Amino acid sequence: MKAFQLEDTCGIGGLMLRCNLEKPEPGPDEVLIRVRAASLNFRDYIVAHGQYPVGVKPCVIPLSDGAGDVVEIGISVTTVKVGDRVAGCFFPDWVSGPLTQEIFQRSLGGPLDGMLAEYVVLPQRAVIPFPEHLSYQEAATLPNAGVTAWHALVKAGRIRAGQTVLLLGTGGVSLFALQFAKLHSAIVIQTSSSDEKLERARAMGADYLINYENTPEWDEEVMKLTDGRGVDIVVEVGGAQTLERSLRAARFGGMVTLIGLMAGFGKIDPLPLILRSIRMYGINVGSADMFRAMNLAIATSGLHPVITRTFPFDHANYAYAYQFNQTEDHFGKTVITV
CATH class of the missing domain: 3.90.180.10 (Medium-chain alcohol dehydrogenases, catalytic domain)
Known part of the structure; x- marks a missing residue:
């Protein structure tokens, strides 16, 4: 073969x-x-x-x-x-x-x-x-990006209607997370360095868009968009280079699901994690049971x-x-x- x-x-x-x-x-x-x-x-x-x-x-x-x-x-x-x-x-x-x-x-x-x-x-x-x-x-x-996004938002994040989710970039995990968040009637803030990609995310249901090239202090923009409260869940795919801003963008008692290291390795300041009582959860794809649960949602909704x-x-x-x-x-x- x-x-x-x-x-x-x-x-x-x-x-x-x-x-x-x-x-x-x-x-x-x-x-x-x-x-x-x-x-x-x-x-x-x-x-x-x-x-x-x-x-x-x-x-x-x-x-x-x-x-x-x-x-x-x-x-x-x-x-x-x-x-x-x-x-x-x-x-x-x-x-x-x-x-x-x-x-x-x-x-x-x-x-x-x-x-x-x-x-x-x-x-x-x-x-x-x-x-x-x-x-x-x-x-x-589905096996990696789909199950990872499902694990982050549904299994670990226990997403509910009306919650606000911050998604970084427009890669596979982030776009699956956008689709799953909208299936659960959540509010989505999407970031990208491309206005064209952000508009495509808007067409998929993203509610707020942030170009992080034009707005490098995107965590501050997230706080403005949420009236100073912060988001309920962050799907963090960047790693050390974006994690501190993700922590500052989360609400008091919110969750940061840590998935990727696309922006590289490094050290972070844990102070925002402590001061805001944020839960940080490391995601490593997911189980067969999670895969089946995700497939049921995909089949029911007709998601592509x-x-x-x-x-x-x-x-x-x-x-x-x-x-x-x-x-x-x-x-x-x-x-x-x-």
Whole structure:
């Protein structure tokens, strides 16, 4: 079968197409999936550059996110059948309950082979049917960005109608969070460095827009927009370079769900966290149970994920370059068709 492997972790240049790998065979409790689409996340950049905190398998098949068809099942499999359209779970061992160290050390596209291949084998607990109205490309965006946004707002944030949410940027997680916030009748403040992207976010339901290039003290603008109260939930994807402003933008007793490190690492001043009694919650994607709950909401609402561009399988290296160069037209998810 064909698959891409990371021959080294020095960057995108280590991504190599292999055409003669052995097709995997499912065990008794496993499912063989013919992959139809896979999607990229910022985490894949970290993996490619050797910065993933739990390490990377030698010559790993990258990408945690993918969707396809069930083509073979083991004799003990009861949850799916041949022909089902399914997506894989980021953490194959996380079914429900809290995340543990053992679960965290086993994720697709890093410690374990991922989805950038024609065929993959996963345990049945990690194989999730996706809503009928979604394409393979749309379903391939769900396992990381979709579940992460659901975990941040719904599971951890317990979002309610009328609450105010601050979303940073217009990447995959932030746009899923925008859609989920509006499903729950929340008020959304969206930031971006692009007025064009902000207008697209407005068309999706964002209530207030802040261009952080024009308004570098965007936390102060958030306080003005909320009459000095602050927001109930911040979906923080930037990391150390944006976290202090996110803390200052949250209301007294509010929550900051910490997801990404796109703006880099560094130290932060914890004083706003203490003075405003803010809860800060680290998000690492989510469980299979969260995935199923999210899918039910997506199916009921008819929601469609936002895809900025798709690339053919043989051009996966171009998809990587597009995703991580953050071009002006990048808005939502980058997908590779298999």
